[in-house]
């Protein structure tokens with residue numbers, strides 16, 4: 001034993017001497033040893049990963065490029081690109097955006113598994129640079145991680161802000177704004193001038209949200225018209241997308257710097273924050289008296305003042321601002337987009353337009369305006385809205401969720417920390433669930449119990465599960481009352497020289513959560529009530 005140790009010590013000494021004598025040679029030897037050890041180690045690691053991947057049956061993936069992986073397949077309208085890919089790779093696909101794994105769900109069955117059976121594993125939202133900044137570090141509802149804070153905010157939104165009682169209390173705002181829009185359109189009708197319905201609908205929903213949330217008149221406010229639309233688009237862009245650094249760590253930040261991502265994000269944040277700050281401060285002025293109806297800021301400030309529940313997060317100004325942001329994003333664009341698509345489809349289908357007008361005019365007679373009480377007696381109008389949301393869901397891809405643990409969908413393994421998105425647009429156009437899916441055919445909903453509550457997985461315009469849209473009621477009633485009055489008060493003609501086939505039905509690209517019609521819808525109103 002002692003002899004063996006002695007031998008080893010002599011050997012080391014010999015090598016040390018050798019090292020001193022020929023340092024380059026020694027370095028070479030060390031390197032060889034290192035490589036000899038490294039190669040089997042790498043081989044072993046690869047085997048472990050392979051065995052793990054064979055055991056895990058991951059969803060199919062389209063071929064990938066180095067570094068960017070599937071990013072090049074994204075396209076300007078991701079929901080359309082994903083639908084094409086899913087026709088080849090199936091309803092559960094695994095894509096990689098750089099290093100971000102993203103599972104795309106494109107069938108009702110798989111959506112049911114994700115949003116119903118595994119809702120708890122998928123109801124976290126992904127945390128991204130843009131959303132973090134604009135939501136005051138996830139103090140809103142829509143992007144807050146699933147947990148106690150989200151539950152607290154959801155309760156406030158469902159019980160206090162978007163309850164049926166609260167929605168009903170804002171009825172006079174919706175009816176008032178719709179009435180004044182009809183008066184404006186009536187003037188255009190007198191001079192047979194085309195009306196830009198895209199612009200008018202955006203201004204209408206913005207006016208409703210401004211009065212409902214901030215108690216302010218939109219026209220003439222700090223964020224009037226184009227400035228506001230630009231701000232909303234920019235906000236949607238930053239809320240919906242990844243930075244290049246998030247997709248390609250280490251190098252992506254260079255691209256973000258070059259295209260000014262962070263500076264632009266700061267600017268949008270500053271504009272929103274200044275507006276919210278001023279609106280809240282106006283509500284805090286001692287001379288302010290609530291005249292009639294409380295608005296959303298009043299309600300939130302009351303919650304801030306009265307909060308006593310131990311264990312719950314303290315509501316501060318930043319929480320209020322973050323919730324106001326959700327209302328901006330959820331409340332303005334979605335309803336406006338829905339009415340514009342509905343009017344575009346009807347302008348292309350005069351028979352359906354006439355049928356809808358007859359229903360409304362027979363019901364309302366010469367009353368002059370459709371009110372919210374009338375809406376329940378207009379089943380065809382409701383079917384038109386339903387069909388519009390099937391073919392043109394304002395959020396064609398549900399906002400990305402992050403998986404929190406491993407589970408299976410359609411037999412495929414889904415890993416934790418993957419993003420998952422349901423392609424509502426693709427499912428709504430799948431011939432497996434819908435006869436002649438590309439046709440705008442509201443009658444398909446006759447004697448059909450499909451609704452918006454997130455239990456019919458072939459139809460998910462408002463999402464499903466714990467994260468389902470809490471603003472369904474406001475969104476629907478706003479779209480319905482606006483569309484009903486447009487159809488009741490006016491007949492609609494195409495501008496001179498235009499044929500119905502010329503109406504552009506393309507979607508606007510822009511990489512945001514909400515997709516609108518690419519070109520404005522211009523129609524000529526003709527007064528029905530003279």
Ligand code: HEM
Nearest residue numbers: 142326330331334395461462463464467468469471474475
């Ligand atoms: C036609 C109108 C609307 C449509 C199509 C729509 C659609 C959606 C969709 C698809 C989601 C995601 C659901 C999911 O992840 O499963 C959502 C979430 C949300 N919507 Fe809406 N929405 C509309 C109107 C509104 C309105 C008017 C408001 C508020 C004033 C609103 C506030 C929200 C909020 C706060 C969330 C996030 C909920 C959460 O994460 O817990 N939405 N909406």
